[in-house]
Amino acid sequence: MILIKYFRTICILFLFSLSILVTGESVARQKPYDSIVVFGTSLSDTGNAFILLSDPSRFGFDESCGLGTPVNVPPYDKLDDLLVPDGSYAKGGHHVSNGGTWIEEMARSKGLAGSVRPTLRNDGLKARNYAVGGARAWPREGDFPCRFNLSDQLNAYLVDFATASADTLFVLEFGANDVRDALGSPVPLVVIERAIFEIYNTIEELYSRGARQFLLMNVPDIGQTPAVQILDGSFPDLDLAVAATYLTNAFNVALQDLQENLNSFPNIDVRIFDANALLNKIIANPDDYGIEVTDVPCVTPNVPPYKCKKPDTYLFWDGIHPTKAVHKIMALEAAGVLYTP
Numbered sequence: 545m546i547l548i549k550y551f552r553t554i555c556i557l558f559l560f561s562l563s564i565l566v567t568g569e570s571v572a573r574q575k576p577y578d579s580i581v582v583f584g585t586s587l588s589d590t591g592n593a594f595i596l597l598s599d600p601s602r603f604g605f606d607e608s609c610g611l612g613t614p615v616n617v618p619p620y621d622k623l624d625d626l627l628v629p630d631g632s633y634a635k636g637g638h639h640v641s642n643g644g645t646w647i648e649e650m651a652r653s654k655g656l657a658g659s660v661r662p663t664l665r666n667d668g669l670k671a672r673n674y675a676v677g678g679a680r681a682w683p684r685e686g687d688f689p690c691r692f693n694l695s696d697q698l699n700a701y702l703v704d705f706a707t708a709s710a711d712t713l714f715v716l717e718f719g720a721n722d723v724r725d726a727l728g729s730p731v732p733l734v735v736i737e738r739a740i741f742e743i744y745n746t747i748e749e750l751y752s753r754g755a756r757q758f759l760l761m762n763v764p765d766i767g768q769t770p771a772v773q774i775l776d777g778s779f780p781d782l783d784l785a786v787a788a789t790y791l792t793n794a795f796n797v798a799l800q801d802l803q804e805n806l807n808s809f810p811n812i813d814v815r816i817f818d819a820n821a822l823l824n825k826i827i828a829n830p831d832d833y834g835i836e837v838t839d840v841p842c843v844t845p846n847v848p849p850y851k852c853k854k855p856d857t858y859l860f861w862d863g864i865h866p867t868k869a870v871h872k873i874m875a876l877e878a879a880g881v882l883y884t885p
Contacts, residue, residue, distance in 0.1 A: 577713040577757065579672060580651050580659040583697045583746070584717030586640035586677030586865060587761070588647045591662035593677035594638035596692060597631050603664070603692070612678075618850040620843050626771035627841055627863030632677065636868060640677045641861045642842070642851075643868025647673070647715060649875030663700065674700055680725065681718040681739035694718055698746050708755035710811075713882070718743055719763040719795050720864075726791045727766070727784065733794060740798045747806060747814070758814045759882060760803065762796040764823040765789050770841045771863030796820055817878040826859060826870070833873055835859050842867060 582588050596603055597614040612630030613622045615638060623629050629640065636643035651660040661671035676692035683693045692700075694716075708714070722739035726732035747758060766772055767789035776785040799816065806814045827838050836857040843851050843862050852858055856869040866874070 576711075577654065577656065578709055578711040579670075580647070580654075580656050580713045580715060581701060581708075582647055582660055582673040582675050582715045582717070583694060583701075584647075584675030584715065584761075585679045585721055586675075587720065588645055588673065588675035588715065588717045589632070589640055589662075589677045590645055590648055590660055590673050590675070591632070591638045592664045592673065592675060592692070593640065594632040595662060595664040596676060619848075620845040620850055623843065623845045623862060626774050627843065627845070628771050629862055629865075633861075639868075641865050641868055641871060642855050644871060646871040646874035646878060647675075647717075649872050650879050653875070653879060663704075672701070672704075674698075675717065678721065679718070680721050681742045682722055682735065694742055694746055698749065702749075702753075706753070708750050708753045710754055710756040712755065713757045713759060714747075714750055714755050715759045715761070716743060716746065717761040719761075719799070720766065723763050723766050723788070723791050723795055724864075726795075727772075727788050732787075732791055736791065736795050736798060739795065740802055743799070744802055744806070751806075751809060751812060756812050758806070758812070759817060759878065760799060760814065761817045761819050761878070762799050763792050764819045765792045766864075767792065768823060768827060769864045770839070770860055773839070774863070792820065815881050817874075817881045819874065819877075822874065822877050826873070830859070834869065 586593065594614050596605075597612055600606070614631050615634045616622050616629050616631055617634045622631070632638045632640050633642060639645055647660050648657065651657050658670045660673040661667070663671045663674050664676075665671065674697035676697070678691050679693045679697065680691060681694045683691060719739060722735055726735035729735050743760070765788070767785040767787075772785050772788045776783070803814050803816055806812060826833050826835055830836060830838050834857065836854075837852070838859040841860040841862045842855045842858040855861065855867050858867050859870055861867045
């Protein structure tokens with residue numbers, strides 16, 4: 545009888561101590577971030593591309609770079625044949641969409657809107673968004689010399705901040721442009737591998753300077769975008785949409801392996817926002833998200849009125865970028881990833 549009571553007491557103490565550990569972990573992970581630092585592409589660009597394209601010489605680029613147009617306006621005739629823009633849009637505040645991005649929506653909900661303003665505007669160190677449309681994690685030598693790529697964004701951050709806070713959330717949203725590059729490369733998996741390697745190096749550098757909290761976004765299925773669907777229709781024998789989906793999955797699997805590797809570092813917390821799964825859910829069940837059109841973009845270059853009547857019911861704004869309505873959905877999903885123990 546005494547042994548039974550003793551065993552029962554030990555079990556109660558064990559469960560109590562376990563509950564403390566679990567609760568402590570939840571509280572620690574839900575501790576408010578002191579700021580957000582963003583490295584990324586057009587999906588997270590809050591105005592940097594517009595600033596850079598408006599005055600490229602200020603950032604060391606010359607006219608021979610052919611960077612593109614600072615801003616797209618109706619009739620959107622600067623979009624290419626795949627409905628991909630070479631700059632931001634006037635509508636929606638110089639984003640590469642028709643409104644705010646997912647990172648702005650998420651930051652605003654956490655009281656950190658100031659952190660994600662475009663850093664290239666140079667209006668104070670509170671702005672910590674270095675994402676620029678067109679950026680690559682791995683810019684192949686000689687191919688993208690005039691882009692503000694991941695290494696450039698990291699270097700710009702390190703000029704502003706020599707150290708990193710353990711309470712700052714570092715967001716890395718890269719891969720979509722690298723996957724598009726891989727689709728046209730004779731060695732596509734090498735492009736994927738190098739992109740992942742650059743992301744790893746960036747996180748390792750930030751970790752060495754004190755960073756501990758990271759959110760990575762994986763790549764939404766490039767094969768589902770209107771741009772690749774148009775390309776696929778033009779070259780039906782090449783199965784380009786299938787190849788794009790394959791490369792998307794290859795990148796995302798590698799990113800997940802990277803996450804597992806990094807989470808072995810002491811006191812680090814690396815999470816992945818599965819944007820690919822979200823895209824697939826929206827396409828499979830658009831009504832659940834208030835979306836009606838998933839296969840064609842809202843913008844209609846050179847065809848009046850140059851855009852759809854109800855942008856918030858469209859998945860895509862142009863050939864590769866989501867509408868602001870979808871960015872809001874993304875923000876909710878990303879916040880859920882961060883605040884789930």
